[in-house]
Amino acid sequence: MTSVPWASPLRVTTPHQGALHTGPVPDPLCVILAPPGPEPLACHAVELLLPVGTSAEHLVADPPAVTLDQAPEGWSIHHTGGDRFTLRPPAPAPLAPGTRLDLALGGLGTGTADGTALMEARVVTGPDHEAAAPSARYRILTSQTPLIEYFTASAIHVNHGNGVKLNWKGLPSDSSGTVSYELYIGRDAPLDVTHQTNSAGEGSHEVPNLTTATAFALRVRKGQTQEDIKTLVVTVETPDLTVGELGAKGTVRLMGEPKYLIPRETYQNKLPGGVYQAETDGVIAAYIEQTDKTSDQKARVTITVTPPPAPGHSSKQPPGHRYEATSTHLCPANLLAPVPAQHQVTISPAAGGATLQTQVTWYPMGTGALKKQQ
Structure with missing residues (x-):
């Protein structure tokens, strides 16, 4: 997908790892700035070469329609002729080592067949536009058709x-x-x-x-x-259970007290998780967020719900039902996993080397616990 100079301060990404869906709901094109070393990065502008035209090898059909959908306050986008687009801060923006700045462009796409477009990007590091970091080149796969x-x-x-x-x-x-x-x-x-x-x-x-x-x-x-x-x-319309008249003395509850399986904290080296056994029906709710703004690694939490072995087949474990939520630092994720009684639950967060914040909660429906096995 890319040809990026060593220690480049700039990366271009898409939500689909190099593939850009241009219709019917276009994806953003994301530009990430970060100092590559121990020195601050002086950013006077970001220059992008986005192929303009209406064929499959182009990214932009209508230059005025390209917008800057995500940026710090005061940033602006300008079509400066031909394929060149310039993103400018209100004043030169110094980025300290270990920090990161995210920009996102909208309005891309040509409405034609799927294709491949080549683009370039560079950071202008001084008032003279010749003072710039080396260009990074990217091959972007465009798709007009939704999956x-x-x-x-x-x-x-x-x-x-x-x-x-x-x-x-x-x-x-x-x-x-x-x-x-x-x-x-x-x-x-x-x-x-x-x-x-x-x-x-x-x-x-x-x-x-x-x-x-x-x-x-x-x-x-x-x-x-x-x-x-x-x-x-x-x-x-007429399910297995039809409720007619019910009488109760005291309080009747369908859902029991929720229990935190993983409290909401930030984790990196030692990730929580485990294997549990459900004594009653219930639901597991999970939240995950990749919190390392200097990394484009994804964090994910996977919950696998496995039924008990069939009668007479105690040694053969049936396949489980897998639920997964994936997050970048730009987009937290949630999931709900239904858990029938007597099923086994495996919870596995993964950070890809980045820090993550996660919380997993058990909501029982009925009397019984979700007991940790290991």
């Missing part, structure tokens, strides 16, 4: 015992890279439905005999770097 165009059900309310048909449209098979499809149904392990998706990216799956409200999720992956997830819920 998932739609994911729908034939009905969002069904009678007890009826089924639904799930339909989706993703990338056509002639797109570059390998495209795979996984379907999550309730708390079951995901199904590989790649073979149920035709060359136009259209697929379907029949789900029979629904007896309770069910959540569905479709995950699409393109190659090793891009993925998207869409979800939906189908409710059942």
Whole structure:
């Protein structure tokens, strides 16, 4: 993707690791400034060469539409002719060692077919524009087509015992890279439905005999770097449990007292986690944030919910259902993981060498604990 000079003070990134989705909701193009060594960095401007045109090798179709969507107060963007765009602070901005400045551009894209664009970026370090750090060159993959165009059900309310048909449209098979499809149904392990998706990216799956409200999720992956997830819920008109008249003396609670499995703190070298056993149904809520502004590493928390072995197969562990939330320092992440009784829960945070702040909380539904095994 890149050709970056040694100890460069500048990096260009995208939310999809070098791939820029330009439609229908365009991605930002992120520019990160950080002193590469022990000396402060004097930033008088940032110059970008963004190919202007309407072909697949261009990044900008309409230069006035390019905006500076994230920047410290007073920064501005100027189209200074041809492919050149200049980002300027209100005054020369010195960056101390160990600090980082993030800028994000919007309004990119040409509305054409997928392609590859080459761009350059450099930091101007003095009043004379010739005083600049070496340019960094980047190859940006552009994509006009979303990974998932739609994911729908034939009905969002069904009678007890009826089924639904799930339909989706993703990338056509002639797109570059390998495209795979996984379907999550309730708390079951995901199904590989790649073979149920035709060359136009259209697929379907029949789900029979629904007896309770069910959540569905479709995950699409393109190659090793891009993925998207869409979800939906189908409710059942007459579920297994119908509440008529209930009487109680005292207080009746559906949800028990929440318990912190991992308190909200900042971690780096020693990351919390563990394996737990659920005595009752419940929900785990997790929050994670990568807090190291000098690093573009991602922090993630993974929760794997594994059912007990089937009767007569005590030595064979069935596959678990994996939930994952990923964060950069620009974007914290949350997740909710349903946990049925008697299931095993494995919690695994990972920081990629950066610091992270995380919190994991157990909300029981019923009487019982989530006991730590190891």
